[in-house]
Amino acid sequence: MKLLILDRDGVINYDSDAYIKNLDEWIPLPGAIEAIARLSQAGWTVAVATNQSGVARGYYDLATLDAMHARLRELVAVQGGELGLIVHCIHGPDEGCACRKPKPGMLEQIAAYYGEALKGVWFVGDSSGDLTAAKTVDCQPVLVKTGKGERTLAKGLPAGTLIFDDLAAVADQLLHL
Ligand SMILES: O=P(O)(O)OC[C@@H](O)[C@H]1O[C@@H](OP(=O)(O)O)[C@@H](O)[C@@H](O)[C@@H]1O
Ligand SMILES: [Mg+2]
Numbered sequence: 001m002k003l004l005i006l007d008r009d010g011v012i013n014y015d016s017d018a019y020i021k022n023l024d025e026w027i028p029l030p031g032a033i034e035a036i037a038r039l040s041q042a043g044w045t046v047a048v049a050t051n052q053s054g055v056a057r058g059y060y061d062l063a064t065l066d067a068m069h070a071r072l073r074e075l076v077a078v079q080g081g082e083l084g085l086i087v088h089c090i091h092g093p094d095e096g097c098a099c100r101k102p103k104p105g106m107l108e109q110i111a112a113y114y115g116e117a118l119k120g121v122w123f124v125g126d127s128s129g130d131l132t133a134a135k136t137v138d139c140q141p142v143l144v145k146t147g148k149g150e151r152t153l154a155k156g157l158p159a160g161t162l163i164f165d166d167l168a169a170v171a172d173q174l175l176h177l
């Protein structure tokens, strides 16, 4: 299976240090929806692993989060693609859950869902926690410079991290364009 796993905020949609708190604030990054559609049309399964501590913090509820993900799916479908499994961690940083990145729990959930091994699977993120989660389970860490990516780059990256300008460039690489 051609499996690709994406972080959400800062990779698929604009991120904000004030969190993405409602549907109006959830705005796709240029080329991101089309990138997912292009990949899925080429036989890739595109899944999402996203930290959403804003739920635990009381900034938005699960229904709002689900509405954002319904919108994401709808936009990809309009472009002729299909988005795969979306896994979220709605816990706060102090709850000690197994799913919050940099822990790899969400990546392992996705792998189990599809019955796939994680070794070498590209995990595309904008934050150091994304890259750490990837390394922990032998995924290929991939940084995009959108969202917090430039800040993450400035802090230094795990060995072997691939770097792209944005998700569209990741798709071009995987589609050998
Ligand atoms: O990039 P993904 O994982 O899709 O989602 C990140 C968001 O959940 C939020 O994660 C927060 O980190 P804390 O959860 O407060 O440490 C902050 O970085 C926010 O700016 C950001 O919007
Ligand atoms: Mg992110």
Ligand SMILES: [Zn+2]
Residues within 6 Å of the ligand: 088, 089, 090, 091, 097, 098, 099, 100
């Ligand atoms: Zn969690």
